[in-house]
Amino acid sequence: MAQIGSYLADLFYSLGNCMVCFPSTPQLKINGRSLKILRLLGEGGFSYVYLVQDSSGALYALKKIRCPFGQESVSQALKEVEAYSLFSPHPNIIHSIDHSVASDRSDPGSKTVYILLPYYRRGNLQDMINANLVNHTQFPEKRLLILFLGVCRALKAMHQYKVKGAPGGASSHKKAKRVREEAARADQDAEEQAMGRRGRDRDTEDEEQEPLVDDEITRAQEGVAPGETRSYAHRDIKPGE
């Protein structure tokens, strides 16, 4: 009898283990927010975009960007968050809900950036173009132009951005600056961690880490008085955006 008892206990134990090893849905925590990963929406070079759900059932898109030291910097990965903060709120520009920078446990020089974004179930213009091609349908011209006008307005906000001006004012500017500082700290930390391990490789690494001054978003505003225009170009407008 005691044997059966221990056999059952074993069984439960191994079942319990199984549940831990293979949870029904993978979970993730971003700044204390629990997210269930539902599926992969898309991927690019160093990044993946997942459809995720929080505990209340709300859906989001979660962008995960791997930043192996020396290849992709946290500053580059967080650049889009910096830009979203700068132009927010704008009805035609996406805003980021939250973001975090995590260190790889096995390799502290490697960082992973998570960016939580709203999820749009209708997809993008490219998805609509594809649907039109498949169904042999077309955009009604007026509807298309109304969409197009919205994209033009988003671009206007970038091309004619005024330092600390409308619509988010100084607070958006401050937020963007904080993102930049956070990214710089993470890159600094990544560098120290990587240097700690690699020691003498330092000289060669330094060359790779030269920042692209051209890339800076908030830094480009230095010397531009509040209210003055500091233009930005998007440089990658396409239906898939």
Add this chain to the structure above:
Amino acid sequence: MIDDDGKTPILMDLGSLVPSPTPVTSRSMALQVQDQAAEHSTMPYRAPELFDVKSGTTIGPEVDVWSLGCTLFACLVGKSPFEMRSEETGGSLSLCVLGVDWRFPDEGREGKTKPGQPPRKPEEIISEPVKEVVRRCLRPEPQDRPDVDELIVQVEDVIATMPDDGAEE
């Protein structure tokens, strides 16, 4: 992205954003700008001035207006004007862009004469004012393209003249 109401577009992926205009003061900077464009700007939508960046020039926000023209065309026809042209001619994509070689499907030699193609239904015809928006955005010289304010006015004017086609649904 399209907002859930179906009418509001949401621009995303600002990873390619750069301060603009970018003065290109040296040969090495020209190469840097060109590399950056090659990495971040999608080729069928990339403006010609980003393919061969010359020192002593300035890269401005006009590159976005070009991409807007390509985007509008793609929404009307199904793909970027230069992707379409390069598939038709078998020429390289970059040569089509640099030569500003493109056309609407119902214009020029190819369009109508393709054998076996059913005649176009009236709703498939792209109206002249919409074509004009695309043409202006795709002018080869950046300074000839409308700026974003001029473009907004033009598009608003076109919308105002259009009959209701269910956009308010």
